Structures are given as structure tokens and as C-alpha cells.
Amino acid sequence: MGDEVRIGYSFWGFLGAGITDTPDGGRSHRRPFVDALISSGHRIVFLQPDRDRHEADDPLGYEFDPGLPEIDVLFLEWRWPIPGRNTTECGAPGHTCDLHRQDELLRHYTTGHRTPTIIWDKDRQLPTDAAWRHHPGVAVCEAALIPSPGATSLLFPVADEWLDSADPDELARTDRPISLAYVGNQYDRDDAFDRYFAPVAKHVSHAVAGKWQNTARWPHVTLLGRLPFHDAMTLYETALATVLLLPRRYARAGQMTQRIFEAVLSGCLPLCPAEILHAERFVPAPLLVRNGTDVMRTLRWLRTGADTETRARLLADCVSRLEPFRLSRQVKMLGALLDTLVPAGAVR
Numbered sequence: 001m002g003d004e005v006r007i008g009y010s011f012w013g014f015l016g017a018g019i020t021d022t023p024d025g026g027r028s029h030r031r032p033f034v035d036a037l038i039s040s041g042h043r044i045v046f047l048q049p050d051r052d053r054h055e056a057d058d059p060l061g062y063e064f065d066p067g068l069p070e071i072d073v074l075f076l077e078w079r080w081p082i083p084g085r086n087t088t089e090c091g092a093p094g095h096t097c098d099l100h101r102q103d104e105l106l107r108h109y110t111t112g113h114r115t116p117t118i119i120w121d122k123d124r125q126l127p128t129d130a131a132w133r134h135h136p137g138v139a140v141c142e143a144a145l146i147p148s149p150g151a152t153s154l155l156f157p158v159a160d161e162w163l164d165s166a167d168p169d170e171l172a173r174t175d176r177p178i179s180l181a182y183v184g185n186q187y188d189r190d191d192a193f194d195r196y197f198a199p200v201a202k203h204v205s206h207a208v209a210g211k212w213q214n215t216a217r218w219p220h221v222t223l224l225g226r227l228p229f230h231d232a233m234t235l236y237e238t239a240l241a242t243v244l245l246l247p248r249r250y251a252r253a254g255q256m257t258q259r260i261f262e263a264v265l266s267g268c269l270p271l272c273p274a275e276i277l278h279a280e281r282f283v284p285a286p287l288l289v290r291n292g293t294d295v296m297r298t299l300r301w302l303r304t305g306a307d308t309e310t311r312a313r314l315l316a317d318c319v320s321r322l323e324p325f326r327l328s329r330q331v332k333m334l335g336a337l338l339d340t341l342v343p344a345g346a347v348r
Contacts (some may be wrong), residue, residue, distance in 0.1 A: 005338055007037065008071035008115075010047045010105055012079055012098035015227040016058045018293035020050065025184070026077070027123070027229050027256050029327075032159040034212055036331045040336070045069055046146075070344055074109045074117040076102060080125035096279045102346070111139060120154055125247045145254035145278050145324075152337060157327040160260040166319050171267030172312035174237065178297050181203040181268065182237035183232045184259055186212040188247035193218075196273060199292035202293055204299055209235055236266035238303055243271045243295060254278040259326055264318045269302065269311070270293055281324075284317045 015031045031088050034044055043063075050064040079098045081087050088101035110114035119132060120141045128175075132138050133150055141147070141154035144147070180200060186193075201221045209227045227235065236242070240322050242263045244256065254277035270285040288297050302311065323329075 004043055005039050005342060006043045006045065006070065007073045007075050008047050008069065008073070008105070008109065009034070009075045009104060010079075011077040012048055012051075012058065012096070013077075015060055015062065016052050017058060018058075020226050020228045025258055029156050029158060032327055033157050033330070036157075036327050039335070039337065040331060040335065042135050045071060047105055047323060048098060063188050064161055068105075068108050068317070071115065071340060074105060074115050076105070076117065076119050078102075078119050078121045078123065078126050080123070086209075092183045101159050104173070104179050106132075106252075115328050116135055118198060121145070121151070122156075124247075124255065126251065137341075139341060140336070141255075142154075143252070143255050145281065147253065152333070155325050156256075156258040156261075156335060157330040158258075158322055158325045159327050160264070162261075162265055163319065163322060163326060166265050166315075168267075168315035168319060171315055172308050174267050176238055176240040177205065178235070178239040178266070179241065179303060180206040180295075181206045181235050181237060181242050182206075183210060183227075183242070183262070184257070185210040185243065186214065188249070188307075189245045191212075191248070192243075192245040192251075192273065196245065196271075196289065196292055196295055197221075200295045200299065203296060205344075207235060207239070233262060234267060236263050236268040239268045241269040241271055241299060243289070244273065244276070246276060251276040254281075256282055264315065267315060269314055270318060271298055284314060284321075286314065287318070289328070313327060 011026065011030065013026050013030065015034065018027060038044055046062060046064045049066070053059040079086065080162050081099060081103045083160060083201055085094060086096045088095045090097055090100065110117040113128050114137055116137045118141060119126060122143050123181040124142065126140065128148060131144060133140055143153045144153060180197070182197060192325065198218050207224055209224045209232050212223050215221065215223060242259070244260060246257065259280060269287060270283055271287050271289045272279045274288045279288055287298065289298060297344050301326050
């Protein structure tokens with residue numbers, strides 16, 4: 001789209017490294033995505049609080065507006081009810097106002113002013129029967145290879161520069177004392193963890209970074225708790241492999257998280273459960289696994305049977321399979337969607 005589109009962007013999280021004690025999987029891809037939209041000629045106004053400034057003391061110079069400014073498009077990283085957190089009254093202990101603010105934005109812009117609206121349902125929490133899916137002024141995007149009927153695929157983007165600068169040969173030569181690592185929170189991953197990670201952790205060096213609270217049945221697992229963002233990325237740099245653990249609602253739609261490119265571009269080989277829809281599009285065949293026994297066997301081969309050249313070839317193959325996530329590709333897709341939502345000459 002040639003004209004500048006003023007995008008009111010609502011998200012709950014951080015653009016920078018943020019703070020340690022909070023869930024936010026968007027930190028490796030949100031800022032590159034926003035910067036690319038700005039570089040393409042659009043104006044971004046953030047409509048939720050500036051958490052980088054207020055919580056992390058990290059002012060980054062982006063435009064935030066707590067009011068209801070004039071915009072051409074409302075873009076929402078979808079928020080959903082979380083009991084005891086954003087469903088409580090404003091000012092209550094532990095309350096976050098992300099959901100209340102989203103409701104206000106939808107009432108004012110989407111319903112009140114018929115502002116074209118894009119809902120990016122990154123967590124697959126928008127109900128299949130939600131009225132917004134059928135609203136004439138709303139487009140729903142999902143970070144899945146096979147999105148829900150009527151939704152558009154908008155994958156988690158990886159910066160072109162990060163992709164283009166990857167050196168599989170150099171990454172394969174890096175010393176990796178940890179055999180298996182996982183970075184991410186527990187949410188809805190217990191079954192996958194039981195099947196693919198926990199049995200293997202009894203036999204290999206490993207580490208898990210993230211918020212894992214209900215862990216009594218895994219006393220043998222090394223849980224590091226939440227780590228600062230850059231420390232979590234460093235864990236990938238010291239690990240031979242990771243397992244791509246997904247909630248079932250992600251796996252059924254072929255929705256891979258940003259963990260795949262965080263790991264691959266750090267030189268950490270991703271082992272992908274074959275039950276994930278289109279798993280073969282994410283990793284080469286030697287990295288597909290069906291249970292903990294497969295994970296164990298693959299780790300042994302990578303550690304003792306595969307030479308540096310073989311690991312480099314696997315990493316190069318994994319890097320090539322990240323092309324669908326390329327940032328410029330996702331921005332182009334969003335631009336086409338904006339063209340359908342905002343007719344030429346409609347921007348103010």
C-alpha cells in the first residue's frame with residue numbers, strides 16, 4: 001500500500017528484553033515486525049501501556065497513546081480472559097488491564113467507528129464461534145500453517161538479517177555441553193513434556209528455562225525457572241538440541257512457535273514431534289521424533305555418531321526451512337491484507 005496507514009497496535013508484553021518474571025513469547029519477533037512495518041511507510045501507535053518504559057526502565061522511543069487516537073486500522077495481538085489476572089476489577093491485587101483495554105478498543109474503533117480491525121490470534125484463544133470471526137470489518141490471522149476456516153496465516157516472523165547471517169558451519173563447531181534444552185513455559189505442554197522430554201532427562205545433561213510450577217512428578221528434571229531473555233537465548237547456544245513442545249491446539253494446526261528459529265539460529269538442533277501437523281516442513285527427517293526413545297536415540301547419534309559436517313548440513317537444512325517465517329514475507333502478506341481492508345484513498 002503506497003499511502004501511510006496509521007495502525008493502532010495493541011499488545012501486552014515488551015518490545016525489548018523486558019523483565020524476567022513475565023510470560024511473553026514475542027520478544028524475539030515483535031520489534032523486528034514493528035520496525036519493518038514502520039520502514040515500509042506505516043505509522044505505528046501503541047495502544048496498551050509502555051511496559052518497556054514503566055516496568056523495565058527501557059524507553060525505546062516508540063509512540064504510545066493511552067487514549068483513543070485517530071487511526072486507520074486497529075491491530076490486536078489477541079488477549080483472552082485469564083482468571084485472577086485480567087478478569088478482576090481494576091486496581092485489585094495482581095490485576096492487569098490488558099483485556100479491559102482491548103474491550104475498550106473494540107467498542108470504540110471496531111464497533112463504534114467501523115475501523116478495519118486485524119486480530120492476530122497468536123495463542124489460538126479466539127473461540128471458533130466468536131462473533132468477531134464473522135464481523136465484516138474484522139480479519140483474523142493465526143500463526144499456523146493451516147489456520148482456522150476464514151482466517152489468514154500470519155506466522156511469527158524472523159528478521160531477514162538473522163536468517164541471512166546464519167553460518168551453519170560455525171554454529172556446528174561451537175562447544176555444546178548440554179545435550180537437551182527447552183526454553184518456554186509449561187502452559188498446556190505437560191503431555192508433550194511427559195512423552196518427549198522427561199524420560200530423556202534421566203539420562204542426559206539438560207536444562208529447562210521458563211515458568212514450570214506443577215512439577216512434582218519430574219523431580220529429576222533441572223528447572224532453571226524464568227531467565228532474562230538474553231540468558232535464555234544463551235542456553236540455546238550451549239545446547240546440542242531442543243524438542244519443539246507444543247500444546248495440542250497448536251500441533252493440530254501446524255502452528256510452530258518462535259522457539260524454532262530462536263533455537264536453529266543459535267545452532268541448537270530442533271527435534272520435532274512427528275504428530276505435529278506438517279512436521280516434515282519444519283525439520284528434516286533425521287530430526288523427526290515419535291517418543292522419548294526416538295529423542296534419546298537421536299541425541300546419541302548427534303553426540304557420538306554425527307560429525308561436525310553432518311550437524312552443519314542438518315542446521316543448514318533447518319535454516320532453509322525457516323523461509324516461510326521470513327519477516328519480509330510476513331510484512332508483504334500483511335500489506336496485502338491491509339489493501340483489502342483499507343480501500344485506496346480511505347486513509348486519513
